[in-house]
Amino acid sequence: MRELIEHVFLPAFDSAALSARHDGAVVRLGGASLAFTTDTYVVHPRFFPGGDIGKLSVYGTVNDLAMTGARPAYLSAGFIVEEGLPIGELQQIALSMRAAADACGVEFVTGDTKVVDRGKGDGLFINTAGIGLVPEGVAIAPRRVRPGDAVLVSGDVGRHGIAVLSVREALAFEEPVESDCAPVAELAAALISSGIDVHCLRDPTRGGLAAVLNEIALDAGVHVEVEEAQIPMEPAVLGACELLGLDPLYVACEGRLVAFLPEAQTERALASLRDHPLGRGAARIGRIAGEGKGSVVLRTRLGTRRTLDLLSGEQLPRIC
Known part of the structure; x- marks a missing residue:
């Protein structure tokens, strides 16, 4: 993974924020320091002792924001759903995400859903992105x-x-x-x-x-x-x-x-x-x-x- 980042993605997308090599980017916007991160969750199986893919997608992104010193605030969610995934299971995962967000004091404010053909998506993949506010004087890198x-x-x-x-x-x-x-x-x-x-x-x-x-x-x-x-x-x-x-x-x-x-x-x-x-x-x-x-x-x-x-x-x- 590090070699992919070093040899493919950084040459294509390199910027001051990316060069910090942190769990999230810290950028200045309107006089404030904002942390911004994104991650995609492909865990299999989707339910495991102590959690599920939904809870994991919320906590993982909240934790990445926290590693920059930010107070997490808002999340987005993108779902890639394979044809045939039971609606009841998707509902269970969505409710798990909502409960996890409530526990973290963050709010989902936007999202996207795509359905792919049977056999093309292994059930469900989730992407979450998050933004948070970095307090003045905090520099963690x-x-x-x-x-x-x-x-x-x-x-x-x-x-x-x-x-x-x-x-x-x-x-x-x-x-x-x-x-x-x-x-x-x-x-x-x-x-x-x-x-x-x-x-x-x-x-x-x-x-x-x-x-x-x-x-x-x-x-x-x-x-x-x-x-x-x-x-x-x-x-x-x-x-x-x-x-x-x-x-x-x-x-x-x-x-x-x-x-x-x-x-x-x-x-x-x-x-x-x-x-x-x-x-x-x-x-x-x-x-x-x-x-x-x-x-x-x-x-x-x-x-x-x-x-x-x-x-x-x-x-x-x-x-x-």
Whole structure:
């Protein structure tokens, strides 16, 4: 995906906003700073433990806005519906989207629907776009990450991908795994409003925690070191990954954020995150150790060091 963006889309569409390489664009309009983002959801199956494609499409876009420091406000929705999709299922998904939007305090204001021939759309694809207002003085972007920053994560990782896989492949684990699908806008806003100098925020969706760390390392030109023993993971997720031969660090989350901020503010930031129900499992997992390398190293539980590279493909296709 990164190669497609680098070699196809950026040369065609490059702009100052795109060059920031963020989860959403921040643009000035009429004296205000607006965040704008869009995403398309193709998850299969459409219903999974802890969520569905509708809820995911709302929370995913709201979370991308929150990662820019914005207060999410308005959404659009585009539906590509395959002929033969039961109307009852579409209604259920639409109502799930409305409930998720209400929970986030955002409003759908425009949309579009297209129907494609049977066999051409795998049931349903959803695109959502969102806009939000970035408070004055807030500047959150990969370029602000610097040596000496701490790396924090708001909770355990890998649950969403395993939850989707369990339904897709009809796997019955000893301990059921539910997706962490949730909105993190309030969590991000609380962190920012507490006075923490947040340099960058990211939600570890496609490619999981390892992909986020690599993207920041490359875009900010820094070297990242993380401690495996400090990364929160549910035993059920670890067990499922061991059984299936997956690396949990590359498995997607849908209700977590990764924060990069000054080391001296770590304890305050953790206290702020842990005050929120979605941040009770927050932990410091590493640091920005230097400039210029664009690399990520994991110190394992055994004390050895392992390079975390970007994968050449996806471990789990179509999980968001």
